[in-house]
Amino acid sequence: MLSKYKVILWDFDGVIMDSMPIRSKGFELVLAQYPKEQVDELIAYHELNGGLSRYVKFRYFFEQIRKETITEAQVLELAARFSEIMLSLLLDEKLLIADSVEFIKANWQKFQMHIVSGSDGKELKIINDELGLSAYFKTINGSPTPKKQLVENVLTANQYDRNEVILIGDSINDYDAAIVNNISFTGYNNPELKQLSENYITQFKLIVPQ
Structure with missing residues (x-):
């Protein structure tokens, strides 16, 4: 996928x-x-x-x-x-979702990866630094900038081809941010999102990038 x-x-x-x-x-x-x-x-x-x-x-x-x-x-x-x-x-590694984190660690060199979150940007950077995840992401982006704008900023700053970008999220707001920016979306950890997109990830360990 x-x-x-x-x-x-x-x-x-x-x-x-x-x-x-x-x-x-x-x-x-x-x-x-x-x-x-x-x-x-x-x-x-x-x-x-x-x-x-x-x-x-x-x-x-x-x-x-x-x-x-x-x-x-x-x-x-x-x-x-x-x-x-x-x-x-x-600041507790036990809260990390092992399925997605293992995928990130195994595949971060195959993709350009960015975090775009509704959580506070400074707080996100501290959490990812402390838990040893920051190195896997090109940028870590959070509020107070709205998510739709965060996505636009990342796309513009890096001049990405939007056909080559996918957003992975667990809420309708993530889906909206992808649609308004004309990029692909896949839901994860929220089965209700299956009806919004043909893409849905049940488990990352079932995905084998080619």
């Missing part, structure tokens, strides 16, 4: 690391002073929209769930607290 591509853009959460439950816990901790039913509503939104950044999710919590205004400074403060919690919990 991947042999016809030269470039792989990777989502991170749910694809390289099983971090979604940890990130849900992070929202609970940062927003602990607010009503549980409102926080639960945000977590449901978070789990449906894995590819969106925490900046978008915090704005959604206040503007859509609580019907309040929130300043950019307040969003940044919440995001910073969230990041502190994430770095305390995510």
